[in-house]
Amino acid sequence: MNSDLDPELNLDPTALARFGRLELLARLVVEGVMSGLHKSPFKGFSVEFAEHRQYGPGDEIRHIDWRAFGKSDRYFVKEFEEETNLKAYLVVDASGSMAYGLSTATKLEHARKIAASLAYLMISQRDAVGLITFDTEARAMIPPRSAPGHFSVLCRAMEQAQIGGETPLSSILHGLAERIKRRGLVVILSDGFDELGTLTNALRHLRHRRHEVLFLQILTPEEENFPFRRSAKFRNLERVDNQLRVDPNSLRAAYLERFRTHCQGLSEALRAMNADYQKASTVETPDRILLDYLARRASASRGGRA
């Protein structure tokens, strides 16, 4: 993990020792976010039955399944898998391009913070959160759970995520769409620097499976503004052999136009498929981004959206 701590969080080093750094950051973020929210934005899902088990001393009488007793003349207690409202999948992009961060933290770092915050937020609301990290291929796949201890599991997995090479995000999403049977919320934390058409198809695939999709596009200010003046060699973070000598002055306009077109295309495509898009610039703090998103989502819900 890199060690550049956000000074605004004013972390106690001992706290950092007890909890994982990411865990702590996420808690702090979410505390802030929660204080600004009145009720959970994630709701509407039923409590889900998991299995029966034989009654034992100490079990609550109200959990006895009387219908099963009627059939088998034995006491069975209804076991519920989790008391969760939602199954959420955090898809964290750890491909090469996510390693970029010049004036701010890297995009991956930022993505981790946001993902952890979201995870904590949702787990604290008893939503089940799973995690998929990938670089050139899917690296970690943690199924969603809502147990409080699960948060630490997620954080560790995220901390272990290493920057990889060139990744087709779309193929990962396609794979995910195929694997997740139950519909849930798929939160994608990526810069989205993929071919727009294939990426859109993959997202559409998820939507087709009736998943909720939230695309958090992680961007740095350099990528958004291209502030370079002197000519430089730009080396591809995903492919070492690929570098380009560029005179920023002569290329800026073209770059910005192409960049904005891409981002706009992505957000429009998501909007068209009724999915959420949230830009998550590395200059903005995770709580700000979450608040923005949650506020937008709340208002959208009030407007009649599920």
Place this chain on the structure above:
Amino acid sequence: MIGLVNLAMLAGLAGMVIPLAIHLLHRQRDPVIDWGAMQFLDLGKQSRRRVQITELLLMLARMAVLGLVALALARPYLNPSVTLNLGGSSRRDVVMIFDGSDSMTRMGETATLRKESATWAKRFLGKLGAGDSVAILDARDRVEPLVSPLAYDLKAPLQQVQFVGATRGFGSSDLPAGLAEAFRILGSAQNSVSDVIFLSDAQRHAWRPGDARRWSLLKQLYAKMSIKPNLWALSFKPTISTEGGNASVSELILSRSTLTPGLPLQVSATVTNHGPATLSRTVRLMVDGDEVPGTSQVVGPLPAGSKSSLVFKTAINNVGSHIVYVELGRGGDSIGSDDTSFAAVRVVEALDTLLIDGEPGTEPLTGEVDFLRAALAPTDDRTPQIRAKVIGQVGLTTESIREMSMIVLANVDRFTSDQLALLGRFVEGGGGLLITLGDRVDEEFYNDRLGAQGLGWLPARLVGRKGPAHPEPSTFVGPVMSGFGLGEDPVLKACEFVNYTRLEPSAGAAVTARFDTGDPWLVEKSVGKGRVLLVASALDAEGGTLPVNPDFVPLVHEWAMALGTSSLSPRTVSPGEPLVIELIPPPSADVDSVKHVFRAGKVPIIRDGERAYVRIDDADAGSHRVEWPEGGFAYGAVKRDEAESDMSELDTAEIAKLSEGWPLRFVNEPDQLEVNIFGGESSGRRETWRVLVLAALGGLCLEVWMTRRMVRGRG
């Protein structure tokens, strides 16, 4: 043909590599940025190529701007052969060389040639513009810079041209020297076009066509000049009078230039008719502005090219400096300045001589110097020209030689060291020494102590006695002796010497007379400011019959006058030679300059012990008078260059020779020269720096536009 004014500025072309170096350096030092969003940077091969081409063009534009600026600073010009007019102007440096000789005082159509040339020059100056520069030289015997170095403000040149028009020429003109000076001035020229204009009358002598070596050197100098000037010789033609001609008086030859009151002075001169017509002129001798009565005579008719020799005699009674001149009467002469020839003379009261008798006689006329004393200063002469005092050898002391002009050492055997030192100082300080050799002379002592090994002022080495012999008048030379050798049967030939000392002249000595045996009789040498005359014989009756010869008295008088006045005699100097005028008696110590009447200027006094004199370095031909407050005055004279009287002009072959190998062009029509200079040939040489500066500005605009276009991007 293309040339460059500032060749060194081409070094600036090296600056063209700066953009290239910056480009390469930047390429090398480009920082590496690890970047995620590569897909938006990669514009595709075509776009990349377009960017590269634009960058290349931008770099070339920057290089071109620097190159054009360097080229513009080098100021290239196009020669006439390039007919393309690029709109550049041609600023010029002009050096005008006025012929300052006498011949320019001849009349042209409206005025003197000198005035006509000044009028043309004024008109020419009026046509010059801002940035043009002018220098003006007056080429006389010496070149006088009137405007030098080049003046960009034409006010001073206009004034000097006016001055030239208002003055007359003197002496001759040395145009090659003027050209050399013009080349020197143009060495610092700034403009790309330069012209040297001679304003002359095409007189042959001024051009010195025979001085091939000097012209060759000038051409070599020309070849080395970075900006080669156009050379124009504008000739102003005199209106030729077919009736008259030009007569001139040659340099005067005086029998002596220092004399005593009443002593006869003989002035010889030659009148030459330089043509074209036969002429008759009156001629007369003038002293201090007054005609010497009885000297006026008519010369002629003299056919063109012939000469007539004249001899005048006079005597001057007043002590002091005088100017003597021979003058032709007025009459139809094209040049007046060569009608007079000057010489300065000095009249002194009397000469004091000291005679040292090496063998005094016991009876009258038996001593070594008895005849000499009688001849120089006869006892019954109350106003002698020469005062003589006789002493013995032991009487030779500092006291005895005071105020003496000449010392005679007659058959003296030897001297003490003090006496030798005294005699040395006397001669070197300007005194005259006459040494006669008799049988008492210790030859070894003379050779060792006075000769080349000792003091070095003995004119010859003594090598034993010999005899008998007679003087040989045909060998008499020099102003003193030549007169005695004239005539069919010179009187001195009759005298006989019983014996004499054989002489071997030393270096720097001159034999002015010999015996019929061929041995030298008289040997002269200059020592310091004085002179030593060594006579191989004695002057007494024992040695020979000279004392009774009828020419003995005039002979010893001439010797005394020549030796006793050598340091005071005014000398007529040649043109260009410094004129030295002795100030006698010297002005008091608080006077530091004299008034130069001829020029109305001051000349500083130079003092050397008791002697005082002035030196005029650039004296024109003619007479010069200086005056000082105590009523003193003195004359000096500079002779004319007689070749200047020859009005013949350069012929076609000479013009062709002078013009060979460089662009010297002789032009007879002033208007034509203006056309040549301003309208035609030479002005075709155009500077192109403006075009280059405009191109550089264009390049700069292109660079700015391309840079902005790149920054804004082109999609």
